[in-house]
Amino acid sequence: MEELIIKAVRKIIEARKAVALTGAGISAESGIPTFRDKGGLWDRYDPEEYATIQAFQENPAKVWTMLEEFMEMKKAKPNPGHFGLAELEKMGHLRAIITQNVDNLHQEAGNAEVIEFHGNFRRAICLKCGSRYKMSEISLEKLPPRCSCGNALKPDAVFFGEPITPLTLQRAQEISQNCDLMLVIGTSAVVYPAASMPEIAKQAGAKIIEINPEKTYLSDYISDYFIKGLSGKILPIIVDEIKRMAKEN
Numbered sequence: 001m002e003e004l005i006i007k008a009v010r011k012i013i014e015a016r017k018a019v020a021l022t023g024a025g026i027s028a029e030s031g032i033p034t035f036r037d038k039g040g041l042w043d044r045y046d047p048e049e050y051a052t053i054q055a056f057q058e059n060p061a062k063v064w065t066m067l068e069e070f071m072e073m074k075k076a077k078p079n080p081g082h083f084g085l086a087e088l089e090k091m092g093h094l095r096a097i098i099t100q101n102v103d104n105l106h107q108e109a110g111n112a113e114v115i116e117f118h119g120n121f122r123r124a125i126c127l128k129c130g131s132r133y134k135m136s137e138i139s140l141e142k143l144p145p146r147c148s149c150g151n152a153l154k155p156d157a158v159f160f161g162e163p164i165t166p167l168t169l170q171r172a173q174e175i176s177q178n179c180d181l182m183l184v185i186g187t188s189a190v191v192y193p194a195a196s197m198p199e200i201a202k203q204a205g206a207k208i209i210e211i212n213p214e215k216t217y218l219s220d221y222i223s224d225y226f227i228k229g230l231s232g233k234i235l236p237i238i239v240d241e242i243k244r245m246a247k248e249n
């Protein structure tokens, strides 16, 4: 394992245009449930009933009951995995993060270049008049919360059946196409188009370093280095190792 991490660290140091793709796993150590792990959100809530745009339009109050649990993430704080990526950016070893997470924790940890691929739960949007609200400013006492125009508000996040914002998709594809290394962290890589980013990067010649306690389909087919472990443990080790090597040179 140590040898594998050292090899990966060398690749990170050599890279000039490294980026990261993150998923729910990086926030697991902040206490936010993942979707597909045992006991994850989709174990308890059928996504067909709770996460599609059709379900939301038919019964927004019901969907908001699940969202309320997810809203508990308001209390969550970045963990050492998030801070590790923030430090990599500060040290000049990471250009951007494409995140599928809607929890805002990369931004809170200090990363400046974060592409919110699936939106951000810190905002709510009215699909009728387009008004946006800060989640902290709306009352969740009566569900669903409503816009001043009367329509039900939706978190500013992508539901199944909704397209990714075109500019966001374009930016993520460009970044993936142009990077020379991609860290793929804490994602099961089953939800497209986010899951196609490592494929785009690989095809364009980038090295792929995957960090996850479990193998994914990427691990054997796309990843050059699969580091088995929790991102909150592995990323600080990577950062320390980069600093140690910098001191030696």
Ligand code: OAD
Pocket (backbone or CB within 6 Å): 022, 023, 024, 025, 026, 028, 029, 034, 035, 036, 037, 040, 051, 100, 101, 118, 158, 159, 160, 185, 186, 187, 188, 189, 190, 191, 211, 212, 213, 214, 216, 229, 230, 231, 232
């Ligand atoms: P998943 O729940 O599908 O996958 C979480 C991944 O994180 C799994 O591969 C776990 O093994 C891994 N994991 C768990 N704990 C970890 C830890 N401490 N460190 C590192 N990895 C860990 O979550 P996503 O891949 O993010 O989309 O799911 C993708 C999308 O599916 C979400 O953005 C969401 C969901 O439906 C929408 O809502 C549109």
